[in-house]
Amino acid sequence: MGVVVLGGGVSGLSCAIRLREAGHAVQLWARELSPHTTSDVAAAIWYPYLASPKERVLRWGQRTLEVLHTLADRPETGVHMVRGTEVFTEPVRDPWWAPSVPGFRRATPGELPPGYTEGYAFEVPVIEMPRYLPFLQERFRALGGHLLQREVHALEEAWSVAPTVVNCTGLGARALVGDEALVPIRGEVLRVSPSPTGQFLLDDSETRGMAYVIPRATDCILGGTAEVGVDSLVPSASQAEGILARCRRLLPESTPLNVVEHKIGLRPGRPSVRLEAEQRADRRVVHNYGHGGAGVTLSWGCAEEVCALVEAGR
Numbered sequence: 001m002g003v004v005v006l007g008g009g010v011s012g013l014s015c016a017i018r019l020r021e022a023g024h025a026v027q028l029w030a031r032e033l034s035p036h037t038t039s040d041v042a043a044a045i046w047y048p049y050l051a052s053p054k055e056r057v058l059r060w061g062q063r064t065l066e067v068l069h070t071l072a073d074r075p076e077t078g079v080h081m082v083r084g085t086e087v088f089t090e091p092v093r094d095p096w097w098a099p100s101v102p103g104f105r106r107a108t109p110g111e112l113p114p115g116y117t118e119g120y121a122f123e124v125p126v127i128e129m130p131r132y133l134p135f136l137q138e139r140f141r142a143l144g145g146h147l148l149q150r151e152v153h154a155l156e157e158a159w160s161v162a163p164t165v166v167n168c169t170g171l172g173a174r175a176l177v178g179d180e181a182l183v184p185i186r187g188e189v190l191r192v193s194p195s196p197t198g199q200f201l202l203d204d205s206e207t208r209g210m211a212y213v214i215p216r217a218t219d220c221i222l223g224g225t226a227e228v229g230v231d232s233l234v235p236s237a238s239q240a241e242g243i244l245a246r247c248r249r250l251l252p253e254s255t256p257l258n259v260v261e262h263k264i265g266l267r268p269g270r271p272s273v274r275l276e277a278e279q280r281a282d283r284r285v286v287h288n289y290g291h292g293g294a295g296v297t298l299s300w301g302c303a304e305e306v307c308a309l310v311e312a313g314r
């Protein structure tokens with residue numbers, strides 16, 4: 001069956017691959033391709049951040065963790081398993097997603113930076129998106145898929161070439177299908193090189209501000225910010241200063257941080273991920289957007305559910 005996948009970020013590419021593997025004739029159309037998508041900006045650590053509903057997120061996240069684990073340490077994928085800690089200054093319970101992560105445990109006092117009293121220790125994939133997205137594109141092409149840079153203004157444009165459309169347009173779905181529940185959640189990150197650490201460190205404190213340090217093969221991503229409803233893509237010097245100051249809380253004093261890049265992305269925020277099929281006469285659209293701060297974390301689980309919904313409509 002012919003399928004057009006709209007969107008060339010992590011959601012669209014993962015769906016296109018699974019659909020092609022299932023034997024469908026697949027074209028992927030995207031207004032922007034890597035390195036110009038939001039997915040390119042992602043930090044990107046496996047972590048279910050700003051995405052709902054919990055039960056589906058757990059299932060999608062767990063499946064994605066399994067797939068990313070199998071891709072880890074094949075150098076061409078850009079995926080690595082990395083250990084680290086999420087740290088707190090007050091008592092906390094285990095997080096709701098803990099059952100998804102094999103080996104999750106409480107951190108020992110010796111694992112905590114000065115000033116922190118509690119923590120979780122775990123190992124999860126870190127995905128170097130500027131390498132991972134081209135890897136996904138190559139995998140899709142090698143499976144015989146066709147990838148085109150093309151913007152659409154209505155689903156009908158895609159239905160004119162295939163009866164089934166998969167809508168992975170991220171924040172673009174707001175205009176494409178008129179979904180006003182979608183809002184930008186602006187995020188800023190700094191890329192530093194060399195990496196100041198081999199382990200990730202996360203502090204999601206609401207009072208002191210979010211900080212994360214995500215080491216990759218040759219560099220490290222420092223974050224972050226999450227500004228709901230803000231859609232500016234202009235870098236902010238004061239936000240960058242704030243990120244550096246907050247990340248320094250997590251690192252040994254006087255750690256050198258050499259900033260080589262400053263990136264901004266608009267997370268596709270939505271009260272819940274929209275993953276559902278919509279039938280319009282003999283045409284079908286499967287929506288898969290609104291993954292907030294967890295599009296990478298949920299990508300394979302969502303792609304497999306999308307594939308099942310496409311098959312169910314045959």
Ligand SMILES: Cc1cc2nc3c(=O)[nH]c(=O)nc-3n(C[C@H](O)[C@H](O)[C@H](O)COP(=O)(O)OP(=O)(O)OC[C@H]3O[C@@H](n4cnc5c(N)ncnc54)[C@H](O)[C@@H]3O)c2cc1C
Nearest residue numbers: 008009011031032039043045152170172187265295296297
């Ligand atoms: C600073 C920051 C840090 C993040 N960190 C993490 C992290 O650590 N872990 C994690 O899992 N997630 C993280 N995220 C979230 C993650 O980046 C997103 O959830 C994810 O990229 C969404 O992917 P997507 O493919 O759905 O959308 P996008 O990557 O936005 O892709 C949408 C695609 O649709 C195309 N498109 C849009 N409209 C149209 C149209 N009308 N016609 C044709 N094509 C169209 C676009 O051009 C693009 O190709 C982070 C995000 C930011 C900004």
